[in-house]
Amino acid sequence: MAQLAARLATxxxxxxxxxxxxxxxxxxxxxxxxxxxxxxxxxxxxxDVVALDGVTVSAAAGEFLTIxxxxxxxxxxxxxxxxxxxKPYRIGALRLGGVDVSTVPAYLRNCTTVFQHYxxxxxxxxxxxxxxxxxxxxxKPAERRTRAREALRLxxxxxxxxxxxxxxxxxxxxxxxxxxxxxxxxxxxxLDEPIGALDEKLRLDMQVELLEIxxxxxxxxxxITHSQEEALTMSDRIILMRKGRIEQSGPPTDIFDRPxxxxxxxxxxxxxxxxxxxxxLDGDHATFRLGEATFSGRWSGTGSPxxxxxxxxxxxxxxxxxxxxxxxxxxxxxxxxCRFGAAIYKGKYLxxxxxTAIGQLKVRIWDANPVTRDxxxxxxxxxxxxVMSP
Amino acid sequence: MSTSTxxxxxxxxxxxxxxxxxxxxxxxxxxxxGVAMALGFFAIAAIYIPLVWLAVMSFSARPLSGxxxxxxxxxxxxxxxxxxxxxxxxxxxxxxxxxxxxCMIVATFVGRAITRMRRxxxxxxxxxxxxxxxxxxxxxxxxxxxxxxxxxxLGLWSIFIAQLVWALPFAxxxxxxxxxxxxxxxxxxxxxxxxxxxxRFWEIEMPLLRPGVLGAGVFGxxxxxxxxxRSLFVRxxxxxxxxxxWAMAASQQSQVPIIFAxxxxxxxxxLPVMGAxxxxxxxxxxxx
Numbered sequence: 001m002a003q004l005a006a007r008l009a010t011x012x013x014x015x016x017x018x019x020x021x022x023x024x025x026x027x028x029x030x031x032x033x034x035x036x037x038x039x040x041x042x043x044x045x046x047x048d049v050v051a052l053d054g055v056t057v058s059a060a061a062g063e064f065l066t067i068x069x070x071x072x073x074x075x076x077x078x079x080x081x082x083x084x085x086x087k088p089y090r091i092g093a094l095r096l097g098g099v100d101v102s103t104v105p106a107y108l109r110n111c112t113t114v115f116q117h118y119x120x121x122x123x124x125x126x127x128x129x130x131x132x133x134x135x136x137x138x139x140k141p142a143e144r145r146t147r148a149r150e151a152l153r154l155x156x157x158x159x160x161x162x163x164x165x166x167x168x169x170x171x172x173x174x175x176x177x178x179x180x181x182x183x184x185x186x187x188x189x190x191l192d193e194p195i196g197a198l199d200e201k202l203r204l205d206m207q208v209e210l211l212e213i214x215x216x217x218x219x220x221x222x223x224i225t226h227s228q229e230e231a232l233t234m235s236d237r238i239i240l241m242r243k244g245r246i247e248q249s250g251p252p253t254d255i256f257d258r259p260x261x262x263x264x265x266x267x268x269x270x271x272x273x274x275x276x277x278x279x280x281l282d283g284d285h286a287t288f289r290l291g292e293a294t295f296s297g298r299w300s301g302t303g304s305p306x307x308x309x310x311x312x313x314x315x316x317x318x319x320x321x322x323x324x325x326x327x328x329x330x331x332x333x334x335x336x337x338c339r340f341g342a343a344i345y346k347g348k349y350l351x352x353x354x355x356t357a358i359g360q361l362k363v364r365i366w367d368a369n370p371v372t373r374d375x376x377x378x379x380x381x382x383x384x385x386x387v388m389s390p
Numbered sequence: 391m392s393t394s395t396x397x398x399x400x401x402x403x404x405x406x407x408x409x410x411x412x413x414x415x416x417x418x419x420x421x422x423x424g425v426a427m428a429l430g431f432f433a434i435a436a437i438y439i440p441l442v443w444l445a446v447m448s449f450s451a452r453p454l455s456g457x458x459x460x461x462x463x464x465x466x467x468x469x470x471x472x473x474x475x476x477x478x479x480x481x482x483x484x485x486x487x488x489x490x491x492x493c494m495i496v497a498t499f500v501g502r503a504i505t506r507m508r509r510x511x512x513x514x515x516x517x518x519x520x521x522x523x524x525x526x527x528x529x530x531x532x533x534x535x536x537x538x539x540x541x542x543x544l545g546l547w548s549i550f551i552a553q554l555v556w557a558l559p560f561a562x563x564x565x566x567x568x569x570x571x572x573x574x575x576x577x578x579x580x581x582x583x584x585x586x587x588x589x590r591f592w593e594i595e596m597p598l599l600r601p602g603v604l605g606a607g608v609f610g611x612x613x614x615x616x617x618x619x620r621s622l623f624v625r626x627x628x629x630x631x632x633x634x635x636w637a638m639a640a641s642q643q644s645q646v647p648i649i650f651a652x653x654x655x656x657x658x659x660x661l662p663v664m665g666a667x668x669x670x671x672x673x674x675x676x677x678x
Contacts, residue, residue: 083582084581084582085578085581085582105581106578106581106582107581107582107583107584107585107586107587108584112582112583112584113579113582115575115578115579117575119573119575119576119578119579120579121576121579121580121594122576122598123597123598132580132583132585132593133583133584136580136583136584136585136586136589137584180583181583184583184584
């Protein structure tokens, strides 16, 4: 056990050059050094349900990788496969630090998990919980105590060392779970929706705290969430999963601004999604027919579609601009007359529905009073118009 | 009272169905706490008055007369002079200790297995069914099977089997209560942190099952120590404490005073021990 642990243990590597937009479908992405985690062609089934359908993922040392998806997308299964708590139905290879561990039991793998349900041991004190990973690794009591205190200091819970678990609040339990997983200094820290059960304020604080811990330790984080906002805030790279497959992977800006298809766009909160017909495609410059008019946008779909094929156009509500008169600058080639409908007051901004020739569009208005009339114009920049696969 | 005259703050009870209204009114009677207290006192009295009376009568010169006076220690000195009851007591103590130990081990194995089964119903029913078999029936069945059918010589071993069959379902119930509340995800967390299967069991699962397992031991011991019906059938030529007491009380009138004294001694030893144990089990462990 000790030998394997030593082989798996890696020195904290300073953050690798990530966010370069590497495609994840190739087994070895272009990152500095070897990837610390490689999952190759993982297939898993529960009864008749396919949970993972040939998933290939890799993470560079020190990377903050987020696996994003709704419940049932297979993201937790993927995490359990990595930790070893689930035996894959079939897997090409599962390498931690270059060593194939696909047949190694979970307790010999040098990665630890922060569970969504925390799974703290109720019969142990906070300190004993944090020490447990060190105790089973045979670390001497004195060193164990020092390192447990260090881990607790990292999550700012040092003064709770002697408390019982049931005396802690939800947020404190979550931080103890984090300290317990960090204490053995694993090569990879797996986080399974760790802050999903906390209230909003605490969740925002924990996002910042997790980021700081990640930066300080330089450890590889594999983070699971169903919240696009969490994924965008924290990740170096996001993998968006759906029904056991990877829909898209890339740095947050890619996923947010360049979704490959309707599902990704909808998941990332694109409010206006319209069906259109592709007219021309030159590089990423696409023109398309929508209703009676022709518009242009930026192609972010997969492959090279045929001219005349069906495509999907995405427009974020906050990237639509409104004006009393049609703007004349060439940047605003995409202009539509519109008539405003219902408005929803959201405090910081105002959501309005605009009826146009191509259908209803949702517009987010940040200024107090940008338009005075109900009849107005909507326009958007070409690069803010996402053209993608259906 | 019509609805219009009612203040809006109150529920209009006249609109509620009569049977439900009656229940609502009955639930408001102030006598209920008094009833509960009276029943509680009755139960306590029914348990302890006979016991205390037995203790008092063990000091009586004529215990069967029902009159305590004149007080005497003669019964106790008679008991100490008579050594026939000592071997059955030791037999019972060792037997019960063994039954308790086996109860703890078997109940832990089976209880854990049942809580991990997908459909535990049939197995659970099968293991708990002996609870509903009358003692005489079970004893007779065991005798017919072991002595007549198998032709075995009965003795301590068959008493052990009979008592284990009797005590095991109770022990299993106690373990099941804690095992079904045990969160198996804790074992995954321990495995994830690097704990081997053996450590996971002893450091995570066992501490949380411990109250149930110890309880299984206590009840195994008590049930075995008091067991008479089944042991009578399969005793061979062996004698346990309950068999001895029963034989003495049933046949030899002259021995009854000794039984009174013996029962008193056993009572005064076991009650504090049990009290201490339950305190440890439910108060001390809880506090930690």
